């Protein structure tokens with residue numbers, strides 16, 4: 604029996620290299636050896652976009668294209684829409700009794716997000732909504748409603764998986780053994796820095812290279828990347844360790860890496876040439892992804908069928924698990 608993978612993303616924008624190296628690559632690698640379910644977390648996206656349903660709706664389709672273009676293969680992976688599995692909402696209500704409000708406030712990921720979204724949640728999140736604070740509970744339901752065992756994600760999701768494990772332990776101790784404790788799986792690079800040197804590449808930080816960025820866009824972005832500020836002239840020696848261009852050469856496993864490093868230190872490598880080389884390497888990675896994307900863009904009926912089939916598979920499993928939950932909780936009336 605294969606173990607079950609559950610993972611996914613919020614449909615709030617296109618995926619970028621942070622997602623690719625942080626988790627997508629891992630999902631593609633693991634999908635043949637696991638029963639894989641990848642959710643498009645539209646319900647979670649609404650927790651901080653409740654007033655933008657059109658944005659969420661549009662990005663459900665965009666995210667599906669991103670997934671298919673990197674090699675998530677519907678032959679192995681079920682891509683499904685979170686809101687189409689209402690059993691998740693039901694389970695969320697039962698789980699919400701098992702988590703204290705102070706525990707939710709201690710979640711570092713939710714906290715960081717709330718700080719970044721001061722425009723919605725107010726200073727020191729004085730206008731924090733019940734839905735946003737509680738989304739990790741709903742995420743625990745996403746994972747357990749399909750008997751998820753393995754969760755390949757970036758490192759910002761670790762607190763949510765930990766929260767899920769706590770809920771599972773508490774649920775099992777009260778209502779009897781019902782769920783397995785899932786485990787997070789991190790990639791070798793669980794976090795990718797931004798072009799601006801920021802610790803994290805992020806949709807909302809404006810420092811990302813998107814999987815669908817074309818040559819012109821990539822060129823503009825890489826030309827603006829942060830390099831060693833002490834290097835003024837082309838032949839000044841520099842420190843590659845503070846240079847984002849070098850960081851990306853390393854991330855992409857450029858076979859020329861040792862030369863890049865020594866030439867940079869000696870001052871025999873200009874930043875412009877170095878950036879051009881990076882642009883070429885990036886396009887080597889992105890071009891095949893973009894070709895695949897184009898295929899699916901031209902075959903929307905195929906994309907819709909993939910989503911429908913994936914959602915049906917998830918729904919079937921969720922119904923079975925929910926029966927088990929109602930039995931454990933003595934809610935199995937009329938059975």
Ligand code: TRP
Nearest residue numbers: 609610611612613644647742745
């Ligand atoms: N929190 C994830 C994100 O921000 C999305 C998500 C929702 C998820 N439910 C999940 C990830 C379950 C893994 C497992 O992108």
